[in-house]
Amino acid sequence: MIRDPKIEQMSRGDLEKLQLDRLKTQVAYVAEKSPFYKRIFKEKGVKPGDIRSLADITKLPFTSKLDFRDNYPFGLLTVPMDQVVRIHSSSGTTGKPIIAPYNQKDIDTWSEVMARSLATAGVTKSDVLQNSYGYGLFTGGLGFHYGAERLGASVIPTGGGNTKRQILLMQDLGTTVLTCTPSYALIINETAMEMGIDLRESKLRVGVFGAEPWSDQMRNDIQGKMGISAINIYGLTEVIGPGVSTECPYQCGMHIAEDHFLAEIINPETGEPLPYGKTGELVLTTLTKEAQPVIRFRTKDITSLNPEPCECGRTHVRMSRITGRTDDMLVIKGVNVFPSQIESILLNIEGVEPHYLIVVDRQEGFKSDSIEVWVEVSENIFSDEMSKMEALEAKLKAEMDSVLSISAKIKLVEPRTIARTEGKAKRVVDRSEL
Amino acid sequence: MRIEQISVFIENQPGRFVAILEALEKAQINIRALSINESGEFGIVRMILPHAEKSQESLRKAGFTTYYEMENKGH
Numbered sequence: 001m002i003r004d005p006k007i008e009q010m011s012r013g014d015l016e017k018l019q020l021d022r023l024k025t026q027v028a029y030v031a032e033k034s035p036f037y038k039r040i041f042k043e044k045g046v047k048p049g050d051i052r053s054l055a056d057i058t059k060l061p062f063t064s065k066l067d068f069r070d071n072y073p074f075g076l077l078t079v080p081m082d083q084v085v086r087i088h089s090s091s092g093t094t095g096k097p098i099i100a101p102y103n104q105k106d107i108d109t110w111s112e113v114m115a116r117s118l119a120t121a122g123v124t125k126s127d128v129l130q131n132s133y134g135y136g137l138f139t140g141g142l143g144f145h146y147g148a149e150r151l152g153a154s155v156i157p158t159g160g161g162n163t164k165r166q167i168l169l170m171q172d173l174g175t176t177v178l179t180c181t182p183s184y185a186l187i188i189n190e191t192a193m194e195m196g197i198d199l200r201e202s203k204l205r206v207g208v209f210g211a212e213p214w215s216d217q218m219r220n221d222i223q224g225k226m227g228i229s230a231i232n233i234y235g236l237t238e239v240i241g242p243g244v245s246t247e248c249p250y251q252c253g254m255h256i257a258e259d260h261f262l263a264e265i266i267n268p269e270t271g272e273p274l275p276y277g278k279t280g281e282l283v284l285t286t287l288t289k290e291a292q293p294v295i296r297f298r299t300k301d302i303t304s305l306n307p308e309p310c311e312c313g314r315t316h317v318r319m320s321r322i323t324g325r326t327d328d329m330l331v332i333k334g335v336n337v338f339p340s341q342i343e344s345i346l347l348n349i350e351g352v353e354p355h356y357l358i359v360v361d362r363q364e365g366f367k368s369d370s371i372e373v374w375v376e377v378s379e380n381i382f383s384d385e386m387s388k389m390e391a392l393e394a395k396l397k398a399e400m401d402s403v404l405s406i407s408a409k410i411k412l413v414e415p416r417t418i419a420r421t422e423g424k425a426k427r428v429v430d431r432s433e434l
Numbered sequence: 435m436r437i438e439q440i441s442v443f444i445e446n447q448p449g450r451f452v453a454i455l456e457a458l459e460k461a462q463i464n465i466r467a468l469s470i471n472e473s474g475e476f477g478i479v480r481m482i483l484p485h486a487e488k489s490q491e492s493l494r495k496a497g498f499t500t501y502y503e504m505e506n507k508g509h
Contacts, residue, residue, distance in 0.1 A: 377443045377476075377499050384441030384478055384501045386471045412476050414445050416497045 003119040003151075007259050008314045012307065015315060019262055020054050022287035027051050027060065030293050033078035036071055037295065057264065057285065058273055062296045065098065068238060073099045079291045089137040090237040100139065100237045103291040107146065110240050113257045114147020117246035120255055120314070121208045121231040123177050125152030128203075130170055132180035132188070133211065134160045139241030140211050144179045147243060153177065160184060163191045174203045182209040182218055182230070189226050200227030208233050210242055213322055213340075217347050219251075232321060238297055239284050245319055250311050253318025260288050263317065264296070265305055268326040269336070279304045281326050282319065300326045302338060330360060330428060332369045335406045339427045342373055342408075345399045349392075357418045361431040372409040373400060376418055438486035441501040442479045442493055446472065454479060457496035463489050 002008050010018070028048040030037040041047065044061040051057065068076065077084070083103045090098040102110065123129065129148045133140030141159060148155045156173060158166050160180070166188060169175065178185060185207055192199050204226060210233035222230045234254050235242035244261055245254035256263050261284050265274045268281040282299045302324040307317045324338035331337070339358060346356055355376040362369055375396065383389055393410050400408040444450050451470075458465065467482040483489040490502050 379499050379501070382441075382443050382499045382501050384439075384480060384503065386473055386478055389443075389476070389478065390473055412443075414443060414450070414497065415499055417445070 001119050001122075001124055002313060003116045008116070008255075008316060010259075010315055012315060015258055016054055018259060019287060020051075022259075023054065023057065023262060023285065024048065024051050026285070026287050026289070026293055027295065029290075030078060030295060034076065036067070036076055054262070057262065057296065060285075060296050062271065062283065062298050063294060064298045065238070065300075068098045069096050072096045074101070076292050076294075077101055078293060079103050084291055086142075088139045088142075088237060088241065090139075097137075098237050100241070101291045106240070106289055106291050109260060109288055110143060110243060111146040111150045113240070113243035113260055114143055115150040116147075116257060117233055117243045118144075118147055118151050118153070118177075118208065120246045120248050120312075121233070122206050122229060122249045123148070123151060123153060123208070127153045127176045127206075128156065128174055129153040129177040129179060130156045130158055130166070130173075130175040132158050132160055132166060132178065132184060139235070139237050140181075143235070143241040143243060144208070148179075163188055164195065167192050167195060167197060170199075170204065171197070171202060176203050177206045177208065178204060178228070179208045181212050182207075182214040182222060183212060185209055185222055185226065185230070186218075189222070200225075204228050206231065208246070210234055215344065215347070216321065234319070234322070236284075236299060238294055239286060239299075240289065244284065248310060248312040248314065252310065253306055253320050255310070255314050255316045255318055256305075258316045260286065262287055263305060263319065265303070266298075268298075268300075268302075268329060269331065276305050276307050276317075279320075279323070298326075302326060302329070302340075328428075330358070330371070332360065332371050333406055335404070337371065337404055337406070341403055342400065343427075345396070345403055346375065349395060349399065355415070355418055356427065358428045359431055360428060370409065371406070372411050374411045374413045374418060376415050377412050378415060438483065439503050440481050440483050440486060440490055440493070441503070442481070443499040443501075444470075444477050444479050446475050446477055451479070453496060454493065454498065457492050457498070458483070458489065461488060461492035463492065 031041055031048045040061045046059045050059050084101045085104050086102045088100040131144045133144050135141030145155055145157055189199055205228055207228050207230045209230055219230045229249055231247045232254055233242055233246045235244040245256040247254050264283040265280040266283055267274055274280045282301045282303050284297050285295050286293045301322045303319045303322050305317050305319055324340040328339055329336050357374040359372040393412060396410045442454055463483055465481050469480050471478045486502055490500050493500050
């Protein structure tokens with residue numbers, strides 16, 4: 001169901017007019033209210049009046065997580081504290097937490113984009129929605145809660161944890177929509193199976209999953225095991241929380257709420273803007289926020305934008321699933337390579353488990369950079385026919401070359417050649433470290 | 435007669451073939467026949483071994499990827 005047809009089906013031309021209008025207002029607003037933006041605009045030699053077209057946004061300076069940290073806690077606040085009605089915060093695992101203050105209008109905007117997101121995912125007011133995102137400082141819990149209430153669904157605010165009770169409530173209250181992280185969805189399903197409950201036979205029909213990176217393979221797995229449509233949703237604390245973009249049931253990219261957020265894709269190395277379709281770093285500008293607007297925020301998330309009309313009838317641009325973080329990016333012969341690209345190739349080739357290692361050789365300088373991808377040969381891909389093994393090697397190489405657009409050497413290695421690490425696996429090493 | 439052939443994936447690295455022999459020695463298994471097929475950086479070692487299942491288990495324990503094919507070449 002399209003919640004707001006006038007906005008969500010607006011022609012690209014009208015939408016861009018609306019965005020430009022709002023961008024001008026937002027930029028003038030921060031230039032007036034925020035000492036921080038005043039300073040960085042001045043450093044870049046740009047004034048609000050310089051924004052005459054959407055393309056002029058490139059004249060504005062970028063902002064990053066660092067700016068939030070440097071201005072902790074309230075250096076980016078643009079309303080008096082007595083107008084702030086809520087303060088969220090990110091987990092702060094990599095330093096000082098990110099502080100997200102909202103005034104009443106921001107809460108209204110956020111509730112509306114979340115209600116729209118849920119509607120986009122296929123949720124209606126007749127649904128019983130179990131919200132298993134964590135409530136509290138994290139934007140997930142209350143973001144989904146307010147959006148679902150605004151949509152008119154019946155919300156069960158279970159929050160995370162106590163999985164057996166979650167399953168009990170799901171059955172007794174007839175939950176039709178589950179909202180949580182994709183990994184928690186899998187835990188719920190495993191626990192249900194241990195309890196002898198097949199969730200495919202429950203009333204559950206939609207899951208709206210986000211707040212962590214996941215893959216299409218994981219989606220297929222969840223959909224098959226739980227018998228639901230698993231929808232991807234995206235958002236960040238710095239911008240507003242969840243609700244920046246959401247997939248429709250066609251599952252072909254997440255529609256960005258472009259009337260509230262302006263999206264750009266840039267080359268993460270140079271900061272240059274990239275055209276539609278090209279993969280790069282997502283940069284977001286809020287268009288309607290009041291308490292803590294953000295201009296050209298570098299998300300570090302890697303994606304691409306597709307403005308083609310969607311089968312669902314929405315005109316808002318679609319962003320592809322996040323394929324990586326700029327933090328993980330490698331530059332080989334001037335080409336950006338992400339470990340996640342290599343992982344997805346391996347997953348797509350039947351039977352190959354993603355035990356791999358990327359070996360980068362930089363000893364002889366930039367021009368002769370090379371990469372090797374070591375792939376462990378497990379029993380499910382091993383054949384005693386040499387021709388089949390050679391074919392596998394060739395297939396991997398062809399896929400790598402076409403996806404990475406540089407030549408990678410494939411090396412098939414014995415299992416356990418690649419060190420297993422606790423937690424996050426080390427996927428990239430420099431030749432000199434071997 | 436029943437021919438039991440086990441194939442092992444092996445990297446073209448010094449000491450890897452010895453590791454196969456050591457694993458079989460530890461399990462007290464004699465190799466009846468052997469051939470090695472090589473392609474650049476890896477190879478496939480094919481062996482005719484008695485007690486195929488036990489042989490495969492000992493190679494797996496030593497960390498090798500194996501392939502066990504049982505053919506009935508009946509006479």
